[in-house]
Amino acid sequence: MTAELSPIDKAKFVAARRAADYVQDGMRVGLGTGSTAAWLVRCLGEMVREDGLRFRGVPTSSRTAALAREEGIDVVGLDEARWLDLTIDGADEFDTELNLVKGGGGALLQEKIVAAASDQMVVIADAAKEVAHLGAFPLPVEVVPFGWRTTQALVTETLEAMDVLGREITLRMNGSQPFVTDEGNYILDLHLGRIGNARQLAMVLNQMPGVVENGLFIDICDTVIVGHGDGRIEIRDINAGTVSEDRIDFVEDDNLFRDLGD
Structure with a gap:
């Protein structure tokens, strides 16, 4: 077996x-x-x-x-x-x-x-x-469906001031439709490459309207x-x-x- x-x-x-x-x-x-x-x-x-x-x-x-x-x-x-x-x-x-x-x-x-x-x-x-620095795996950010594109734009703008290597963001999909969580929300996957200050990024993300929670467990x-x-x-x-x-x-x-x- x-x-x-x-x-x-x-x-x-x-x-x-x-x-x-x-x-x-x-x-x-x-x-x-x-x-x-x-x-x-x-x-x-x-x-x-x-x-x-x-x-x-x-x-x-x-x-x-x-x-x-x-x-x-x-x-x-x-x-x-x-x-x-x-x-x-x-x-x-x-x-x-x-x-x-x-x-x-x-x-x-x-x-x-x-x-x-x-x-x-x-x-x-x-x-x-195990990694030396978080960020190689895409960081999930759960967002409410209403105005998710606006939320994505806010996250993109915020990442400009963060210590990360990449800033690509994709909406998680389930086939041809957005992936929907058990709570009825969408997920934005942040392709950051490396997160220099995970604690700061977690706090900043959760202050944004439209963001429900992020996948950083600090x-x-x-x-x-x-x-x-x-x-x-x-x-x-x-x-x-x-x-x-x-x-x-x-x-x-x-x-x-x-x-x-x-």
Whole structure:
């Protein structure tokens, strides 16, 4: 089974498997969106079915909610959960200070709300997601559909004064139509190349009328679990200032590898 997975998928799996150990009985846990987070949901579903783990999951997208229910996880909304013990999610990029770019899957608004409502945020990623400077991955900015072209023009003008390499902006599409988020908004993808001051850019973007939220997660992530294709894991804790290592051996008949949806 595992032999059929690419090294990247193996890296995502081992990071997700290790992160699942953070979830304990009775917790309220934010469940992220994306391919790496999908591995986490499968791991947690296996623990629910086979180990009797009981927790409440708060999904960050309709896709994650559907998968969590399929896996037998007790799914509740954030308003019901109120506050979370932990959120586990993926990232499109992370730097040495554990600042993130997220939103490649289009769920950045719900992801940021859920992460901000958590005592702890753990990010799971493969090693390719680590960068010296954020910005190589396009930065998603969620905007209201009304006047989105005007909002785009405002963002373009603002980028002239920002420390970035590129300033191209594209409207994210779903076929021939604009991509629409779970909250009914559009996404502008900013192709910046390199972001010199991510904190400043995040603040400036969110001050613009028409901008709902941006995909820069600054001072939100506490721990990054980095998976490698050979089963190695690095655990980086920004609060403790520690880096530890672990390893997960692949099990060829693992139920997680059956009927994969991704």
